[in-house]
Amino acid sequence: MDRTDESLIALRRILRATELYERDLATAAGVTPAKLRVMQIVQMKGGTTTPKALATQMGVSQATITGLVDKLGRDGLAERVQSQTDRRQVNVTLTSRGQTVLDSAPDALQQRFVREFERLENWEQAQLLSSLERVAAMLDARDLDASPVLTGGSLMAERD
Template identity: 50%
Template structure:
């Protein structure tokens, strides 16, 4: 087997592992990985502002707001205005949010980080530089991404861009020919 095929297989295995984890998380807890990370960020603090959550999870405040909207609709978190500063809004877990968090599987990136930290420094550097090179080879070096291992839009509410819609239509039309 050619080396490039082995590389593509390894990339596909990583994508597949992420997809399988996302499905397991959805089945077991009814959450996406970013939703789980937001709940986990809130738990040890009792309550956090949107900005604090964004910093903890490494996503934008707009993304956090969208995730919190979904979690609030499901009754997993509640928001309240600050007592001293009414401009600040705090999110906290509800009882149901805490219960779901207890039965949710460990985030995939936590397992990865634990194993990665056990590697020698040179091995970590080698993996990092190799993956950065692969990202560049796939023209993905400039794509903004958070350290959340999940598939699809991070907030699951981002509408497809016109470019993606056009590309999808083009592929669909091509498939029909």
Template identity: 55%
Template sequence: MTEADPDRIDDALIALRRILRATELHERDLAQAVGLTPAKLRVLQLLALKEREGATPTALAYQMGVSQATVTALVDQLVKRGFAARHRSAADRRQTDVVITAEGASALATAPNALQQQFVDGFAAMADWEQAMMIATLERVAAMLNAQWIDAAPVLATGDIRVGRPRT
């Protein structure tokens, strides 16, 4: 194994810091614009796709790749703000569906473009081999940081997306 070029190490660390800083800046812009975290915005986006019928917390948790407890906490906060509402499922009265409200749709419409959407658009424009290479590289970076085992949702945010835990 050869010794790494110090300039390349610095370049890699600078690129990582830029990615982290972009997520921090996006979170701040989102909070200032509509008072939402990226995770809450994602819940609203998923609910907007379902419009009238809504979605169960279980379905939201599965789609976001987080626990049902995390989704419940996010939904609790959205309901408290008037951005979402809960109601009994018409198909199964034992289940509760979550729907987006007019206030939630308005907040969603005025929210800045989600950072992950910018990534999705750029990633989709890549050739298949570039996408595969990007995934392999990012997975390698995660492994280098001992982060390959961390449970993570496809939401670009800093800190823990679980509600109620202070950010550092």
């Protein structure tokens, strides 16, 4: 087998891993990776944060966050609450059901990646990052809207 085939197989394995994780997460916790990430960020920020802060941290538009928060609200996992300090501001908070789902969710795929990536030597991290950026450029994906959520599809076209 030549290197071209081996590289395509490695890419396909990465894509399959994200697909399988997404399916396992939906079965175990009933949420998608993007919804889980929003919930994790809310929790990390002390249980409440703004949609703008979510969008900034996830690297997506506020419209994408609005859609995700709407879906979390319909699922009873999060809610919008008017800020106590600024009446013009709305915060996103987890419901008790949302906290329960978050506590029971399996380890996110990106968390596994982060753990392993951080174990690498500095030069290995730089080499891997350079290679991944090169692959993204080769696939003409350099300017695509992306966040640090390993999922098989678009965050905008997320399924309920």
